[in-house]
Amino acid sequence: MTTVDTLHDDIAADARRQTEGRRSRMASTLRRVPPGLALSWFILATAFLWAVAPSLFTGYHPLEGVGGAQLKRPSAEHLLGTDALGRDLYARIVHGAVHSLTGAFVAVGLGLVVGTGLGVVAGSARRRFDDAIMRLVDVFLSIPPLLLSLSIIILLGFGTVNAAIAVGVTSVAGFARLARAEVVRVRRSDYVEAAFGSGGTFVSVLWRHILPNSLTSVLAFASLQFGSAVLQISTLGFLGYGAPPPTPEWGLLIAEGRNYISTAWWLTTAPGVVVVLVVLAANRVSQSFGKAPA
Known part of the structure; x- marks a missing residue:
């Protein structure tokens, strides 16, 4: 065996050891993830995929009904049943994810x-x-x-965007109070005083030292607010102040099904369960951001 062959075998062996090491570290990391957290990530990922590519999950149109299929119970043909106009409820929930989740993102971003x-x-x-x-x-x-x-929706008018703006305005105060508390805490730190003592300007110290060390808690609070925003937007939709019919927004779906709750329970139960699962999953994921890895 030549020296070149020996060198090639050593390189291949090192590459295999590195690959096996990465796989073992990845497997160890996955084993340390709590089952509840993994399930929460799965729920949020599914909801986001609904919003991005709803056609991958259902072939029914969310606004067009099927003749003779009114108020059908959940079955293999219609997984979550149909509404009073023969529209597939599962398709409406899937297509409604883009309205609820986009509104939540806008609200959290504004706040x-x-x-x-x-x-x-x-x-x-x-x-x-x-x-x-x-x-x-x-x-x-x-x-x-x-x-x-x-009050804000009455001034701006109905719609998903206006509802998101209204929800975002209600979260401004919480973000402002938390950000101020973090900035005041960081400003009293020794390294910030040293930065000022070494000739740093207020803007440079604020940008390089105060902001990076103040925004960690604010971003964690933003992830917590996402679940609350989904719930608030669904509440406004249920009250009739969100997206107008026939938009398949989750809160509006619950409101439309309450008139048939005694004969078609799935019309309110299915979208209600989806809202609850998304809110709980968002809250569980946000709690994990504040925990240091073991």
């Missing part, structure tokens, strides 16, 4: 950007600006979220 901006300004500015911003935040916190969101 994250606006609330965090106000909190950073309040925690970094002089006392007068801090007091003015935080008193405004206290006013928002004193108003019940549902009442505030309904």
Whole structure:
């Protein structure tokens, strides 16, 4: 055997050992994932796939009914039954994911950007600006979220986007208070004082030291708010302040099925269970973000 062959065999053996090591580490990591967390990720991934590619999960149209198929019970042909117009309920839930999840993302994004901006300004500015911003935040916190969101929708009009904006406004105060608390905590740290002492400007210290070390808790709070946003948007849809019919939004589906709850229980049960599962899964995943890996 030549030296080249020996070198080639050593390289191949090292590559196999590295591959086996990566596989064993991956398997060990997967074994450490709690079953509840894995199930939560699976539920959220399924809901997101519904929103991105609904045609992969159902071939029925969400707005067109089938003649003679009104109020059919769940069966092999219609997994979750049909509604009063013969529309497949499973197809409407799948196609409705894009409305509920997009609205939740818009709401959380609005609260994250606006609330965090106000909190950073309040925690970094002089006392007068801090007091003015935080008193405004206290006013928002004193108003019940549902009442505030309904008032905003009345001003903006109905629709998924307007409902998302209303829900996002109700979360601004929470983001602002948390961001301010984190900025004030980080500003008192020794490394921030050292950065100022070494000649760093306020903007540079804020960008390089304060913000990166303040946003961890804010992002974890944003993931927690996603589940709450889904629930709030579904609540507004159930009350008739969200997407107009025949949009297959989850809250609206529950509202449409309440008139048949004694004869067609699946019309309210199926979308209600989907909302509950998505909210619980989002909350479980957000809790895992705040835990350090073992």
